[in-house]
Amino acid sequence: MKALVSWLREFTEIRGTSAELAERWSLAGLAVEQIAGDVAEFDLTSNRGDCLSHFGLAREIAAIAGGAALRPAERTALPQQAAGAAVQILAPEACGIYCALRMEAVRVAASAPAIAARLEGLGQRPINNIADWTNYVLWEMGQPTHAFDFDRLRGGRIEVRWARAGERLTTLDGVERTLAADDLVIADAERPVALAGVMGGAETAISAATKTVLLESAWFDAQAVRRAARRHGLNTDASYRFERGADPAAAPAAAERIARLAWQAAQPANALLVTEGKLPERPAIALRTAAIARLLGKELSADECGRMLTALGCERTGDGWRAPSWRHDLTREIDLIEELARLHGYQHFPARLPHFQGTAQPLGEARLRDKVRQQLRGRGFAETVTISFAAESECARFAPERKPVRVTNPLSAEAAILRTSSLPAMREQLQYNLNHGMSAPRLFEIGKLYEWNGAAPGERWVLTLGAADPGLDYRQWRGEVEAVLGIFDVPEYAAEDASDERLDPGVRLGGWAWLGQHQPDGLWLAEIALDRLYAAGARPIRYAPPPRYPASERDFSFVFADAVTWAQVEQALTAPAIANLTRLAPAEIFRGGAVGEGHYSLLVRARFQSRERTLREEEVQAGAEEIVRRLRGLGGRQR
Amino acid sequence: FGQSGVKVKTRLRPSYFQFTEPSAELDVGCIFCAGAGCRTCKQSGWIEVLGCGMVDPAVFGFVHYDAERYTGFAFGMGIERLAMLRYGIDDIQRFYSGDLRFLEQFR
Numbered sequence: 001m002k003a004l005v006s007w008l009r010e011f012t013e014i015r016g017t018s019a020e021l022a023e024r025w026s027l028a029g030l031a032v033e034q035i036a037g038d039v040a041e042f043d044l045t046s047n048r049g050d051c052l053s054h055f056g057l058a059r060e061i062a063a064i065a066g067g068a069a070l071r072p073a074e075r076t077a078l079p080q081q082a083a084g085a086a087v088q089i090l091a092p093e094a095c096g097i098y099c100a101l102r103m104e105a106v107r108v109a110a111s112a113p114a115i116a117a118r119l120e121g122l123g124q125r126p127i128n129n130i131a132d133w134t135n136y137v138l139w140e141m142g143q144p145t146h147a148f149d150f151d152r153l154r155g156g157r158i159e160v161r162w163a164r165a166g167e168r169l170t171t172l173d174g175v176e177r178t179l180a181a182d183d184l185v186i187a188d189a190e191r192p193v194a195l196a197g198v199m200g201g202a203e204t205a206i207s208a209a210t211k212t213v214l215l216e217s218a219w220f221d222a223q224a225v226r227r228a229a230r231r232h233g234l235n236t237d238a239s240y241r242f243e244r245g246a247d248p249a250a251a252p253a254a255a256e257r258i259a260r261l262a263w264q265a266a267q268p269a270n271a272l273l274v275t276e277g278k279l280p281e282r283p284a285i286a287l288r289t290a291a292i293a294r295l296l297g298k299e300l301s302a303d304e305c306g307r308m309l310t311a312l313g314c315e316r317t318g319d320g321w322r323a324p325s326w327r328h329d330l331t332r333e334i335d336l337i338e339e340l341a342r343l344h345g346y347q348h349f350p351a352r353l354p355h356f357q358g359t360a361q362p363l364g365e366a367r368l369r370d371k372v373r374q375q376l377r378g379r380g381f382a383e384t385v386t387i388s389f390a391a392e393s394e395c396a397r398f399a400p401e402r403k404p405v406r407v408t409n410p411l412s413a414e415a416a417i418l419r420t421s422s423l424p425a426m427r428e429q430l431q432y433n434l435n436h437g438m439s440a441p442r443l444f445e446i447g448k449l450y451e452w453n454g455a456a457p458g459e460r461w462v463l464t465l466g467a468a469d470p471g472l473d474y475r476q477w478r479g480e481v482e483a484v485l486g487i488f489d490v491p492e493y494a495a496e497d498a499s500d501e502r503l504d505p506g507v508r509l510g511g512w513a514w515l516g517q518h519q520p521d522g523l524w525l526a527e528i529a530l531d532r533l534y535a536a537g538a539r540p541i542r543y544a545p546p547p548r549y550p551a552s553e554r555d556f557s558f559v560f561a562d563a564v565t566w567a568q569v570e571q572a573l574t575a576p577a578i579a580n581l582t583r584l585a586p587a588e589i590f591r592g593g594a595v596g597e598g599h600y601s602l603l604v605r606a607r608f609q610s611r612e613r614t615l616r617e618e619e620v621q622a623g624a625e626e627i628v629r630r631l632r633g634l635g636g637r638q639r
Numbered sequence: 640f641g642q643s644g645v646k647v648k649t650r651l652r653p654s655y656f657q658f659t660e661p662s663a664e665l666d667v668g669c670i671f672c673a674g675a676g677c678r679t680c681k682q683s684g685w686i687e688v689l690g691c692g693m694v695d696p697a698v699f700g701f702v703h704y705d706a707e708r709y710t711g712f713a714f715g716m717g718i719e720r721l722a723m724l725r726y727g728i729d730d731i732q733r734f735y736s737g738d739l740r741f742l743e744q745f746r
Contacts, residue, residue, distance in 0.1 A: 022683070029653030034682035045655030295661075295693060295710060334696055338661035342653035346663060384737040429737025438739050 001042045003054055004121050005035065007140070011058035012070050028064040029342040030057070038121070047329040049244025053142030056326070059313070064343065067311030073140060075256035076263055083273035090161035092277030094184050094224040095196070096248050098160055099255045100273040101215040102150065103262055106130065108208050112265060130206045130213055133261045135237075143217060143246065143254035144238030146186075146194060150212035152204045155189020158214070160196065160277070167192055171199045177232055184224040186216065197225035197242040198234050215269070217255040219248040219279070222328075245328030248279050280328070284320040287336050295334070296341055298349055308343040309336065365461075365534045369446060371487050372463065372530075379480060381442040381465065386425035388448060389415035394424035398502060398527075403452040418450035418457070423518075423525050426466035430523050433468070440469040446530065461534065465515075465526040474505045474517065477524045481515050488533040489540060494567065551609035552620045555587065556627055558636035559601050569604065572630045578623050580615060583607035601639065604631070648674065650685070659692025659713055670724055686724065689716035 008014060016024065018035035026032050030051070031043040042057065050056045055072065062068040078101070089095045110116070111132040119126050122139060126132050134145045150156070163169075163179035169192045170176045177195070179185065185192035194200040197220035206213065225242040229235060252274060259269040293299045306316075313324030314336075323330035330336060341349070373383060391414045392404055402420035410416040419425070422445060433441035445464045450457060465480060493510025500506060503516030503525065512533065515526035560569075566586055573584055588603035595601045606627060608620045628638060648668035656662045664687050669680035676682040691714030696706035719734050726745075733741045 027650065027652050031652065031654070032683070034676065036682070047655045332696075334660045338653070341661045346651050346653060382739055382742040384742060385735055386737065387735055432737055433739050436738065436740070441739055443737055443739075443742075 001044050001052060001057075002122055003040045003042065003057055004118065005038050005040050007054045007118060007121075008040075008058050008061065011055055011072065012062040012065075012068055014061065025061065025064060027345065027347060030060055030064065046244065049241060049328065050142070050247065050326040052241050052244065053138070054140050056142045059326075063308075063311045063313070067307065072253075073257060074260050075253060076259040076269075078256055078259055078269070078272040080252065080274045081271050083275040085157060087158045087273055087275045088160070089275050089277040090159055091184060091224075094162075094221040095160040095277045096219040096221070096279035097251050097277065098158070098216070098218040098275045099252045100158060100275075101213075101217070101255045101259060101269050102271070102273075103213040103215060103267060103269040104211070106210055106213050106267055108206060108210050115261070128206065129265060129267075130210070133258050134215070136261070137254050137257050138237055138241070141250055141254050141257060142241055143250040144197065144241055145215055145217045145254055145258060146200045146238075147206050148193065148200070148204045148214040148216065149206055149210045150214040151210075153188040153193060153214065154191070157189055158216075159187045159189075160218070161185060161187055163187075163192055169193070169195065170202045171195060171232075171234075172202050172205055173199065174202060180231060182224075183228045183231065184220060195228050195232065195234070196220050198229050198232070198239045199236055215255060215258055217251045217258070219246055219251050222246075247326035249325040282322055282325065283331070284317045284322055285331070285333055285336055286320040287333055291333055292337055292340060295337055296349065297352070300340055300344060304344070305340055308340055311343070312339060368487065368534055368538060371538070372446065372484055375483055375487060376444045376465070379442075379483065381444040381467075384429055384443045384445050386422065386429060386445055386447065387415075388419055388450070390417055390419035390421075390424060391415075392417045395420045398423045402449075405450045405452060405457040418459075420449060420451055421527070422447055422449060422462055422464040423527060426464050426525060427518065427521070427523055430466045430468045431521070440467070440471070442467040442469070460529075460531040463526075463528040463530040463533075465524075465528070467524040468522070469524070470522075472524055474507075477515060477517070477526070478507065481509070481513050481526045481528065484528060485509070485512055485533070487539060488536045489538060490533070490536055547609055547611060549610055549612070549614045551582070551607050552615060554606050554608070554620070554624045554627075556604045556606065556624075556631065557601065557639040558604065558631050559595055559599050559639060560634065560636045562598050562600060564634055564636070566602075568634060569602070569631070572634055573604075573606075573627060578626050580608045580610050580619065581606060581623055581627075582609045602636075654690065654692075656690055656692060658695050658698050659690075660695040662690070662692035665689045665691065667724065670727070688721060688724065689714055691715070 005014065014021065022032040022035055033041040033043050042051070044051050051060050059070055062070045083100060087098050087100050089098055108128050108130060111126050111129045115132055115136050116126040119132060119135060119139070124135060124139070130147045134147055138144050162181060163183040163185045165179070165181040167179045168176060169179060169185065179192060184196040186194040186196050192201065193204045220242050222243050222245050225239050229239040229243065252272065255272050262269050289302065292305070309321055313327070314321045321336060330339065377383070389407065389410070395404060395417065398421035404417035404420050406417050407415065426443065426445065429443055430441055443466045447462060447464065448459045449462045450459050452458070463484065467477070490512060493512060496508045498506040498508045498514065499516065502518065503514070504519050506514070506516030508514050511529060513526055513528045517523070518525050570584060573581070583606070585605050586602060587605040589600055591600045606624070608615055608623050632638070647670065650666050651663050652666065654662045654664040666685035667688050668674045669677060669684050669686050671677050671679045672684065674684040676684050680686050691712065694711035694713055699706040699709060699711070719731050722728060723731060
């Protein structure tokens with residue numbers, strides 16, 4: 001909210017440098033962004049609609065100064081008459097008071113220089129004397145008013161009512177609008193002439209030909225104005241103030257203020273017609289001394305509290321206080337306590353730490369998460385964060401079976417769901433790095449995936465790895481993934497070939513991980529079920545003393561058909577167990593040459609060892625023969 | 640800020656949030672202009688870093704806590720924002736870019 005300091009000074013004394021004022025007011029809750037020359041920029045909170053004018057700000061400034069003198073602008077006291085048939089409020093709950101000021105023999109002309117200058121100082125454009133009075137009083141008092149060309153009001157009367165669905169109104173901005181049954185309108189005898197509290201109609205606007213003016217100064221319900229403004233996509237200085245709660249007492253006061261301005265321009269107004277609807281109630285608020293001390297941690301004397309509340313315009317009533325008509329935000333004891341705290345000065349409350357009973361609870365996952373980070377950092381991965389919103393099509397490519405959680409009002413199609421897969425985002429970040437000249441990026445992310453489980457959305461931790469490196473091959477990539485799995489107490493899992501058009505080569509390691517090389521860009525990706533790993537817990541150390549007795553190793557060179565996998569070989573040699581066989585590994589594999597097409601040669605290395613004694617040669621030989629027998633059983637041919 | 644040895648002015652001033660009453664905001668002295676006023680701090684010399692306040696009794700009401708028995712306080716700060724102020728990072732988007740030239744500076 002922009003304000004001219006010179007204009008504020010008209011209403012209350014202001015002393016101090018710009019910096020001092022900014023500090024003093026900000027510390028009391030009236031935040032100042034800056035004061036440059038005569039222009040002050042305030043950052044008002046949404047509950048302080050009463051400060052949306054120079055007089056409102058001055059009132060607040062005077063309260064902060066402890067109840068300094070406040071000089072309202074001059075008004076012309078007018079005899080108030082009941083409006084009778086001339087003004088009828090047919091929606092009393094939405095219009096608490098309607099004041100109509102008639103000005104005859106009006107001369108529409110340029111504004112007085114003083115008025116034009118102040119409007120220009122605020123960045124407003126002067127239009128003509130009538131329009132400018134309404135604008136001036138809006139910025140001075142915070143009360144929106146509207147001037148109608150009285151001769152264009154059919155039937156010479158005003159109704160404040162709800163629109164009838166389908167009625168039309170062309171507003172001042174030239175837009176023809178179709179009204180709904182809960183739009184509050186000002187209407188004449190035949191049709192709507194203004195969207196109440198929002199914008200006047202074009203047909204009844206002031207023009208050079210206007211002779212008689214009907215000046216409206218009213219109080220409209222915040223909800224009604226907000227509804228109409230939102231529905232018609234309008235946001236005016238008037239609607240802004242009504243939406244934040246206007247001061248009903250300001251309605252007649254603003255009319256008298258305009259009458260004064262008109263008189264100064266030799267255009268007198270006659271009577272002020274007033275019709276009342278249903279004004280909001282201002283109940284008494286009890287304020288308990290004990291509550292003040294309990295919430296603020298400091299006792300404030302009854303005298304000081306009384307002074308501060310009085311300075312704000314509150315009135316004592318019985319045991320409690322009544323808030324002034326301009327403070328819609330003060331309705332409860334807690335609201336008054338906040339006022340006391342801020343006027344007393346937050347800086348005057350001693351700082352203390354609350355005492356805390358209990359202990360900090362360790363999060364089981366935190367240690368495991370750190371271990372994961374340590375592993376991956378050690379392996380040259382950098383930790384990154386990606387956005388959880390994603391495009392449905394990209395996630396569906398990687399996780400078609402997962403039902404996405406949709407965003408109701410997405411910012412874009414790229415952010416339409418909460419992600420069911422973290423791989424698209426990882427790809428993007430790897431690509432970003434490659435495009436900016438990084439040669440072998442390696443990234444990991446500990447993040448979340450989101451999915452509908454039955455009736456509700458669910459979320460779970462996922463670890464995503466990504467790398468772009470021409471030197472990487474499948475076994476190394478799998479090694480990175482298994483290094484992470486090795487942190488956890490993961491039971492044996494089967495590795496299944498999952499190569500497809502997405503990852504090729506691609507593999508699933510039980511339900512723990514899906515990894516492989518993305519095609520066609522060659523990026524290495526892995527999605528690891530971190531939530532399941534956390535649940536499995538850390539791999540316990542199961543100590544076994546190093547073996548005392550020597551081992552014997554034997555190599556077996558066999559040719560197999562391509563269809564025979566290592567998993568099958570391993571299965572064949574370990575179930576049932578062969579006595580004293582402690583280790584089995586594929587040592588070498590090659591194709592081509594003497595090995596026929598559709599076949600490969602595999603070197604299997606076996607280790608025999610006993611914990612009780614050195615094995616005899618016959619025992620080892622028996623084991624070796626068993627291995628040969630079983631490998632032949634798989635169709636293998638020994639070389 | 641205190642632990643890292645960076646000296647910075649702070650002030651707690653009244654504010655408004657719908658779920659706290661009384662409400663407050665904590666400002667730190669603008670690190671870009673040392674309080675003189677610049678574009679970043681909109682010429683005020685201060686940067687807001689956190690909103691806070693006593694939990695509004697109405698909020699306790701919604702969760703069936705007796706506001707006469709319990710008080711509470713709440714505060715929130717943008718962690719990226721704090722990091723930006725602490726390290727002088729120029730653009731919040733960098734946190735989500737995955738740019739290694741950015742990530743590797745924070746070893």
